[in-house]
Amino acid sequence: MIGLLSICQENIINDRIASTFSSIILKNFGDKLNDVFATINENEWTSFCQGLITLICIKLFYQGNANERSNAFDLLSKMPEGEQREYAALKLLDLLYHLPYRLPSDEGMVLFELVxxxxxxxxxxxxxxxxxxxxxxxxxxxxxxxxxxxxxxxxxxxxxxxxxxxxxxx
Known part of the structure; x- marks a missing residue:
């Protein structure tokens, strides 16, 4: 359902609870990455990816800790190589471009290398x-x-x- 939520500059609010929520889900997802990907069929991918990118964006936007931000990018890097990983990286780049978020060098290079x-x-x-x-x-x-x-x-x-x-x- 998170894939249905739209994030834009007008509706993004600095909220610790949203950040904590996204961190918990992303950590659990990261722990079971291969199992989760095995269950997602092609018809569900777009919605799943949008939800994943939304959670990563929330985490990036609200985390001041560089290690926490890095973990979000590691999650994308650990996705199986191919069109889905590239699609997710491009979606994240597009979303971050439309938000007031700037990428430190290491974060940008990780995303660029996935595309x-x-x-x-x-x-x-x-x-x-x-x-x-x-x-x-x-x-x-x-x-x-x-x-x-x-x-x-x-x-x-x-x-x-x-x-x-x-x-x-x-």
């Missing part, structure tokens, strides 16, 4: 929590990109100019 290079979008660079992290992400994107290097550089330059003008990167 095919062709699916990485420049908008995900905006999740960086500092100029230094942004540059690290840009380097990763350029190394993985198969796009025209000149177009990519121009798009990155435009994005960086805008982000600096908006004081988006401290």
């Amino acid at each position: 095919k290079p062709d699916d990485l979008k420049l908008k995900y660079l905006e999740l960086a929590d500092s100029l230094e992290i942004y540059i690290m992400y840009v380097t990763y994107f350029i190394n993985k990109s198969e796009d025209n290097a000149n177009d990519l550089k121009e798009n990155i330059k435009s994005q960086l100019d805008r982000l600096l003008k908006e004081n988006h990167l401290p």
Whole structure:
């Protein structure tokens, strides 16, 4: 049922109880990861994934502890390789992009590595929590990109100019 809940910037509230709830469910899920995945059929995957991403997002948004946040990303990394894991990572990136959440370097790199290079979008660079992290992400994107290097550089330059003008990167 959690997959039916929508999270957006307008309805997210800083709440310790929601964070504790999501942490308990994610811990139990992580302990039985393979057993749970064996029971999910293809028709249930989208709803299950949305619920999982919602719980991870709640945990990330409210946890100040870097170890707790890291555990949420470890959970995605432990998922069986394939389309489902990539789908979950992309859904989480998209959700975090639309929320006031910024990714420290280690968190962003974990998510980026779970996604095919062709699916990485420049908008995900905006999740960086500092100029230094942004540059690290840009380097990763350029190394993985198969796009025209000149177009990519121009798009990155435009994005960086805008982000600096908006004081988006401290």
